[in-house]
Amino acid sequence: MSKKEKEKNIEAEEAAEIQADSEKETAEESTCEKELADTKEQLLRITAEYANFRKRSEKEKQDTFVFAKSETIKELLPVIDNLERALANDKEDFDGLKKGVEMTFDSLIAILNKIGVEIFGTPGDEFNPNLHNAVMHIEDENYKNGEIVDVFQKGYKINDKIIRPAMVKSAN
Numbered sequence: 001m002s003k004k005e006k007e008k009n010i011e012a013e014e015a016a017e018i019q020a021d022s023e024k025e026t027a028e029e030s031t032c033e034k035e036l037a038d039t040k041e042q043l044l045r046i047t048a049e050y051a052n053f054r055k056r057s058e059k060e061k062q063d064t065f066v067f068a069k070s071e072t073i074k075e076l077l078p079v080i081d082n083l084e085r086a087l088a089n090d091k092e093d094f095d096g097l098k099k100g101v102e103m104t105f106d107s108l109i110a111i112l113n114k115i116g117v118e119i120f121g122t123p124g125d126e127f128n129p130n131l132h133n134a135v136m137h138i139e140d141e142n143y144k145n146g147e148i149v150d151v152f153q154k155g156y157k158i159n160d161k162i163i164r165p166a167m168v169k170s171a172n
Helices: 003-088 094-114
Strands: 117-120 132-138 148-153 155-158 161-164 166-171
Touching: 003 094, 094 117, 132 148
Parallel strands: 132 166
Antiparallel strands: 117 155, 148 166, 155 161
């Protein structure tokens, strides 16, 4: 084989290698593009699923809130009915009216307990600034330091959430 033939063979081999590399790169690019397209599609699906989940969760939260309010109102309706009956009574029977109001009050307290409302703030309790709002202080040796002497408004809480602090008079 002559030198020219050898050079032609080498050039042909190099051209074949270049063409093979080019085909390989094209195949790799095609595979990468396909993987990229698949990844984009997955990302779009996940984004859509998350948006649907968020909407569904918000609707469930609203439904739960409406249900809780309606159940609370349903529990309070007998108290409203009893108060309406008391107001509709034309008799001037003060003792009967007082007894009816006391019974209505007791049923309201029972309903509050049933739905998880805790009432706090009684004379003799120890003052707690997280639960009580001291509007008056007295200096009296008959009471311990920080003892609640008088309660102007009782406090209410559900679990650890204070609805209203108790308004009290405390001793120093």
